[in-house]
Amino acid sequence: MSNSRTPFVDRFGPDAADIEIDSDAPAIFGQLAARGSVRKFRSDPVPYPTLRRLCALALSAPTKSDLQQRDIIIVDEPSLKSEITAPLTEGPLGQKWLADVPTLLVFCGNNRRQRRIHTLRAVPFANDHLDAFFNAAVDAGVALSAFVIAAEAEGLGVCPVSAVRNHADTLSRLLKLPDHVFPVAGLAVGYPAETPRISMRLPLSMTVHRNAFEEDGLDTAIEAYDRRREAAQPYAAQRYVREFGRAESYGWSEDKARQYAHPERADFGAYVKRIGFKLD
Numbered sequence: 001m002s003n004s005r006t007p008f009v010d011r012f013g014p015d016a017a018d019i020e021i022d023s024d025a026p027a028i029f030g031q032l033a034a035r036g037s038v039r040k041f042r043s044d045p046v047p048y049p050t051l052r053r054l055c056a057l058a059l060s061a062p063t064k065s066d067l068q069q070r071d072i073i074i075v076d077e078p079s080l081k082s083e084i085t086a087p088l089t090e091g092p093l094g095q096k097w098l099a100d101v102p103t104l105l106v107f108c109g110n111n112r113r114q115r116r117i118h119t120l121r122a123v124p125f126a127n128d129h130l131d132a133f134f135n136a137a138v139d140a141g142v143a144l145s146a147f148v149i150a151a152e153a154e155g156l157g158v159c160p161v162s163a164v165r166n167h168a169d170t171l172s173r174l175l176k177l178p179d180h181v182f183p184v185a186g187l188a189v190g191y192p193a194e195t196p197r198i199s200m201r202l203p204l205s206m207t208v209h210r211n212a213f214e215e216d217g218l219d220t221a222i223e224a225y226d227r228r229r230e231a232a233q234p235y236a237a238q239r240y241v242r243e244f245g246r247a248e249s250y251g252w253s254e255d256k257a258r259q260y261a262h263p264e265r266a267d268f269g270a271y272v273k274r275i276g277f278k279l280d
């Protein structure tokens, strides 16, 4: 059994050097190890039967208590797709690449069917609290992840898009989402026109725990990760330079701190309550 060089060291740093993928390991291992989001696509759309097959694979993923509280909306009608994506491309922080996405999917949490079942069976619904929202959101996330893996195995490029929730009310109206059905994330799907790079991650020593959570050495690990990333994959631009100045050394932690120095989708909780959820 021979081993092929894996991208784990590039991804996670030196503490992943001992992890190997044997040459006879399942092909999916190599695919996942080297995967990356794609934001540049050929213009031809992905055929509907292909998307439907991928949805079937995605919805074969586990679902909490077999409740099946997630749905996928395929948006391949060009004018509807533009209505959704155009506002997300505008302004200095706009995501211009979304203008050329061939197909957009929206993964939704759906707690509505469960509530309907209670009406149909004349049995009271006793779970009108945070878990109703949370379980549906997780179910949608699990399906999204399975779709990503299946689509990348098919040779497609994908990138999740939480920005579709920037205007949740508008998106709900455009997609005709009823109460208790909500967007979790979009997913841009198309034939890739770029080879994605391997995006670097925090070391496994910080993100994989054995038997108990621990964060000894966190600050040092973040500092090392910042420097490793800055050397190999420096950020093309710094965020909010006018507010925070131009940092001489700009790593992941500086970028994420600056990102979350401004509210993102602070109105989402109000939207979720408006469509009928209780979050206590």
Ligand SMILES: Cc1cc2nc3c(=O)[nH]c(=O)nc-3n(C[C@H](O)[C@H](O)[C@H](O)COP(=O)(O)O)c2cc1C
Residues within 6 Å of the ligand: 035, 036, 037, 038, 039, 095, 159, 160, 161, 162, 163, 164, 185, 196, 197, 198, 199
């Ligand atoms: C739930 C979710 C939402 C995301 N939303 C966006 C988005 O709005 N725009 C974007 O360009 N990338 C988005 N991404 C992609 C992440 O930026 C990307 O996964 C991360 O930078 C790591 O890169 P990689 O996927 O190439 O490994 C999202 C990813 C997830 C999981």
